[in-house]
Structure formats: structure tokens, C-alpha cells
Amino acid sequence: MSRWEGDEVTENSAAARHRVVIVDDHEMFRAGVKHEIGPATAIVGEAGDVDEAVRVIGETLPDLVLLDVHLPGGGGTEVIRQVHVRHPEVKFLALSVSDVAEDVIGVIRAGARGYVTKSISGPELIEAIDRVATGDAVFSPRLAGFVLDAFSGSIDVASIDEDLDRLSARERDVLRLIARGYSYREIARELFISVKTVETHVSSVLRKLQLSNRHQLAQWANDRKLV
């Protein structure tokens, strides 16, 4: 990115720069993330464990928390649980090296609005932060794969909550394209829909993932020895 472009981004988004707290127990990783997203966001705090994170988030009330899944003191899910008791409006984007289905699904079901792996590039991370901070959801290809896996197959008819326990054909299409590595914009072009509609589908999947008691979700986790 040239200097001119960098300055442009900073100036244009100055008013909308999201206030971010970084929670990760690896200081070196925090420094790296700060370096990458620093120009595009306002980093208002950082923390290395659950207690510190809850305190810092409570003090700064950021637009978004970048949250490591594995943390001393109970992990990312514990941070979300404690923060959401008092501040349900704080949004979390999970950032993890783990990639284990249990961790990924677990942190989403705890209330995170997105999940990306730590190998994500700087510009992609900034885009993901912007998306989650403005109320949308972010799925990495792997998370999309997990969700497709978890919602696949036939389901116990008696337990069907049609609204929550099944993905619509369109949602499935969107998830498959995410899993194939498509960006929201590319998905919109592919399916002849607007980016806004893609975002709506993804948010809807997120809601189902968080609220569904679908038998298969538990069964699937069980099969993979994740519970």
C-alpha cells in the first residue's frame, strides 16, 4: 500500500475509526496485530487474560474486541460471558490459531460475531473488523465448512424448529462460496444478489448457529469427540 493510499484511508475513516481492544495472551502477537491494524483503527486497550480483559473492556467499552480463543483464566468464551452480562452491546471477533471445531463453534455460540484464523492478512482483518463492528458477521472458510458439516444430513423430525434448525438453500449457497474462498462481493456477483443480502444471509446463519438446539449440532460435535 502506497503512502498516499494509507493516508487516504486514515483520513477518510477517521470519524468512523473503530475503537478496538485486543485480547491475546501472546504479547508478540498483540504487537503484530497492533502494527497491522493500528493505522486503520483506534486501539484503546489490550489484555492478556480473562480478568484483565473483562476489566479493560468494561473501562473502555470498545466498538469491537479482537478475542483470542485460548486465554488463561477460562478462554475467550469466558470473556464474552462475563462482558455480555453487563455490556451486551460489545461485539467480539474471535481470532484464533486453534481451528478446532469445538473452539470455533464454542466461541460463536458464546456470542462472538465472527471467527477468523490468525494467519489472516492485515487488510482482510481490517475488513473483518469493520464488518463485525458495524453489526455484520464474519465467517472464515473453515468456519463455513464447520457450519455446513454441522447442519448437514437429515434431522430428527420431532426436534425440528424449522426456523432455527435448518439452513435455507440460499444460506447454504452462500456458505459454500465462503468455504470456497469467495469474498462477500464475489459471492454477491456469483449469486446475482447485493452484498447487503449476502450479509443478511450470513447474519441469519450466525443467529441459527448461536440459538439452534439442533440435535445434530450436538451429535456432530460428539462424533468428532468435541464435547
Next chain:
Amino acid sequence: MDGEEPAPLADIAASLAPNVTPEEPPSGQVTRPVDRAWLGGVCQGLEDRLGWPTVVTRPVFLLLSVWMFLGVAVYAVLWLLFPLGKPEVAAGVAAASRRGYRTAAAPNRRVPVVVGAALVLYGVGVASLMRFVGRGWILVDAFGWVPDNAFALLGVCAGGALIWRQWDQRDRRPRAAAGWVAFGKAALGCLVAAASTVTVIWLRQGQTEALQVLAVGGVTLVGALLLAGPWLLHPEARAAERDEAVKEEAKADMAAHLHDSVLQTLAMLQRQADDPKAVAQLARHQERELRAWLYGEAADEQSFAAALKAEAAEVEDQYGVPVDVVTVGDAALAPELDAVVRAAREAILNAAKHSGAPRVDVYAEAGDDVVEVFVRDRGRGFDAASVAEDRMGIRGSILDRMHRYGGVVGLRSTVREGTEVRLEMKR
């Protein structure tokens, strides 16, 4: 690595050291070093921490023992108070030794010294009670102030010390051979204690009393055996202990493997620091390996998803382009699916080699009646019409393979936007 450059490796090892060395007890705390102990390691521990030379403390303890067994008592109390000092062996070294990755130095064998000391102590105790008179040795009070049964106590102490030492410093890993050796040593300790007791009583009190003591001792022993019976006879109790130990070892070995492979990679990274591509390749390879170790699900080598991931990893290593594989569902690796995997490999290879894209995305979905694989890059793309002539890889390896099993290949490429290959196979 061939060890040509020990310096950087040592540096890395030093920087990683806090992660692998066992925790040290707080400074000031006296510990008993097992490896250099004569008996319980109390004197050696005092020397290590307080600088009191063992050549002084050891005789002092012995001399104090002559008067009312004060030395023995103090030693015993200190033995109980001082925690066992762990020999300073890094986890990686210990694990490597266990796994046979290195030859372990023979542990310091002090046992003969201890047995000898116990026997000498016992001999001195008995001899000091006896005096040669006329026809032979008879038992007398060596010192007027020694309590009647004190020297029996001395023998018991010596034997007891042997047993204690055995349990205190025993090799915590259960091995059949070590088990019998330990048992033998403990039995020897019991024998020394019992023999000294009986001998002293025999000489002092006479045969009847000695036999009585022997009988009481025998009954006690039988009782103890009965009490310990369930543990001795119940294989599960011992098996549980053994399982625990095996688990501990497995954990340590895994940690050692991780640290070792990371160490290798770091050393190679330093050597190739001026080649960004090689660095990225090494880092990616190491990341994949660590991920597999830490979070990997047990891969079924025969499954479609596992085979695809393995091929992708190979291409990734070969060309240094990250290949992200996401799979949904899985299937047994039938011949037609094997063809899909091979075709997918060609597609990934092409993307990594020719597209110039920084990353290749692979998505595979194994449904009940169809298997699909998408290989996508955001590289330079190409004009699909010109493929037949100049891209034999696509023709031979992808189209022909797939067609042979009735599969379908879709190809979509836009110049400057990238390429996506779609493979579909009916099951």
C-alpha cells in the same frame, strides 16, 4: 541438522529454556539431591545450599548418633523436612532418553555404599555391645547410659533407612525389572532390621525371648501382607498407576517433539533469513506440523479428506504457496475418489506453479451421492480456449483422470482475476 553450527542452536535453546526446565524450588530452600546422595541426601543438600562441607557434616551426624542417637534423629527429621531435589534434566532430554533418541548417562549408583554403610553401622552397633570374655563374645552394655534396647533400634534405623531411601528416590516409572530390584532392596532392608533386632535380643535376653520377638514380627509381617494384599494382587490398582505414568510420558514426549521441531525450524529460518520465500515456506510447514500435533484430529489415512489434505500439504511444501483446505463430510478412498484426489493435486499444483496467487483455496464436499472439489486461486488467470495446447497438466492429469471414472471437470478462468477448477464425481 548436522550440528555444524552449535552456536545458534545453543542460543535458541537458551531462549527457549524457560519453557522446558522444571520449576526450581524457591531459593533458600534446602533440597535433597538424589543423584549425589549417600543416604537421604541431607548432608549434600546442606552443602549445596549453605556451604557446609559434607566431609564435616557426615562425620558429625555419625558422632552425634553415638550419643542417644541424636544424629540419627536429627537426620531423620531433616530427611522429612527437606523436599526431594529433582536432577536438572530438561524435559526434551528426558523424553529423548526415554524414546531412545539419545543414550542416557548411567545414573549415579550409590546403593552399594548405602548398603555397606548400613551393614557397618549395624556391625558397630552389635560389636560395641559385645566384649570378648573367656569362651567367647558376650553382650554387655558398652556405655553405662545406653538404654537397654537402643542398639536394636540402631539396626532398625539402618534397615529402615534402606527401605525409606528406596521409596523416597525410587524410579517413578514402573518397569518390571526395576520393580523387582526395588523389591529386593526393600526386602534386604527389612532383613537387616529384623536380623539386628533378633540378634541383639537373642544375645541380651536369651533364645526364648528372641523366638517370641521373631514370632511377633512374623505375625506382624503376615498382617501387613494381608492389608497390602488387595493392592498387591489387584492388577487394576497397579495398572491405573502405570497408565498415569505412561500418560505423563506421552505428554512429555509430545512436548519434546514440538520443541525439537520448532528448534530445527528456527535454526533453518536463521540460515535462510535473507530468502523471504524460504522463510515463509518453513514457517508454513512448521505451522502445519504444530497444528496437527496440537489440534489435529486422528487422521484416517484411508479417507478422501485426509488424502486430499496430504496432497495439498505436499504441494504447499514444494512451492511455498499456502494451500487452505476446507472439507465437509468424508468418504472412504474408493478408486474413483482417488482419481479425484490426484486430479485435485494437479489443479493445486497448477495454481501454485503458474497463477502467481499468494494462496490457493481448496474446498471439498463429500455428500451421499456426489463428491465435489473446488480449487481456486486469485492469480493471473488465463484464456480458457488456449488450454488444450499449452497446458498438458490440465488435459492429461485432470480431464483424462476424471473422465475415466465418469467425473466432470469445470474450469473457469478470468484474466487477472483468477482460476477455479471444479471436480465432480458421482459415488
